[in-house]
Amino acid sequence: MKIFLIAGEPSGDQLGAALMGGLRELLPDARFVGIGGEAMTAQGLDSLFPMAELSVMGIWEVLPRYRHLKRRIAETASRVIAENPAVLIGIDSPDFCLRVARAARAQRPDLRIIHYVAPSVWAWRPGRAAKMAAVVDHVLAILPFEPPLMREAGMSCDFVGHPIAAAQVAGPDEAALFRAGHGIAPESPVVLCLPGSRGGEVARLLPRFGQALAELRHHAPDMQVVLPTVPGVAGQVRHLTAQWPARPLIVEDADQKRAAFAAADLALAASGTVSLDLAANRVPMVIGYDMAPLSRILVGMLLKTDTVTLVNLVSETRAVPEFLGRDCQPAPMAGALRRLLDDPAARQAQLDAMDLTMDRLGKGGEAPGLRAARSVLRAVTAPR
Structure with missing residues (x-):
């Protein structure tokens, strides 16, 4: 199975790497393409371009780089179509990932699209969940109160645990x-x-x-x-x-x-x-x-x-x-x-x-990367 992943932040890179590890455990022949950082590269991803290009935050901060980001969105969507993956997984960075998903879905309506980390619709921009539902099939939530909000908007959603719950802390x-x-x-x-x-x-x-x-x-x-x-x-x-x-x-x-x-x-x-x-x-x-x-x-x-x-x-x-x-x-x-x-x-x-x-957040339970991988495979194989 070929899986296209996009991460735009160091935290997303860590999530993506754990997910890739979980997917390899459940699906040894999984192949990965997309955008990521050092952690995802270590799991076998050859990033299309440096993830650091996407690490911007805030409306004012994005404006000077808008044209460049818009070009990267178009390039990434074209690569998704060319690679013909079984699923596209955007990891956080919703302003970039959801635009890529929308452009890819326009060219390939049957493409399965998953988003990892629900946008903070509980805090602001509540309309974003409804807009997501137009292009996202399934959400991997890392906060326990998010699944009902995503389902209400029309997407399936699983709480897969927060990575911090499995992190090793110093003694x-x-x-x-x-x-x-x-x-x-x-x-x-x-x-x-x-x-x-x-x-x-x-x-x-x-x-x-x-x-x-x-x-x-x-x-x-x-x-x-x-x-x-x-x-x-x-x-x-x-x-x-x-x-x-x-x-x-x-x-x-x-x-x-x-x-x-x-x-x-x-x-x-x-x-x-x-x-x-x-x-x-x-x-x-x-x-x-x-x-x-x-x-x-x-x-x-x-x-x-x-x-x-x-x-x-x-x-x-x-x-x-x-x-x-x-x-x-x-x-x-x-x-x-x-x-x-x-x-x-x-x-x-x-x-x-x-x-x-x-x-x-899931302390003491199954590793979030493996829980997320199980959720991905269920979503990819579920009837449409």
Whole structure:
């Protein structure tokens, strides 16, 4: 069976790789073509072009690259038709993947189309599910409350578990080695600073996060700030933190990042799936996020929930404080961080919400990649 996959983000690349592994386990002769990153390439995918070309977010950020992205959409759809796969699977990145699906479906109406990761219709743009149903047959959902929304719009949908539920986290020994290796005393608070993985996010958030952490340092002068980052923005991170009064420990190595999460006592993080990484490691957090002005205005008009933090949504609590848009300011974020350091009840409320979140995301169950693969094969063989 030939399977065409499209991933446009590092998180989608990881999902795609796990799915490919699951499909190979169930269907050893499966063949893969499409677009992906390093993880999917390691599973045997020869990407049509670098996945990084698709890693943009926000209306304002996309505009300068619109013509190039439009050309890539047309090229990818043409390649789908030429490859004649049994199924097209888009992985997250709905603005790109669904446009490719629509163009491919127009040329081949019988093509099976699956989308992995339901768009956040529970948060904003509720009409997107209905538009998806015109081109998508089946959805692989990673959040437990999403299948009813997708089915209501006219698509079949399975909750296949969130990849964080199967992720291996570092243990106490690795955390202790991380502290010792970097000269951090056992009693000193370790605070993670997580301003995102895109250049625009880092440029907007890191200066504000830095000011918030500087204020927190007056309250906890012995704290150590650790800033996990990725190669694409590491240089930018170093430049923006060069003048901080107390420079953070910047880590890029994957093992060091895992150990840093295990060693952390607290985190100030951009909104996104990183909140689930923190939940898996039981690190209390404060969330901050802002967008380019045009994107902020439009998203603010469309947002239909009172929280965007996944731990809050999955646990059905509001344990994690968040500061979004104009509220993403240093002083209130520093105050929320101080409360988590000083108030055991606030910390415990987050820990309880995190534990519930991980249970609901499938912790202890079958690996999400294998569950997703079973769902794909059921959908491909189901009568139309």
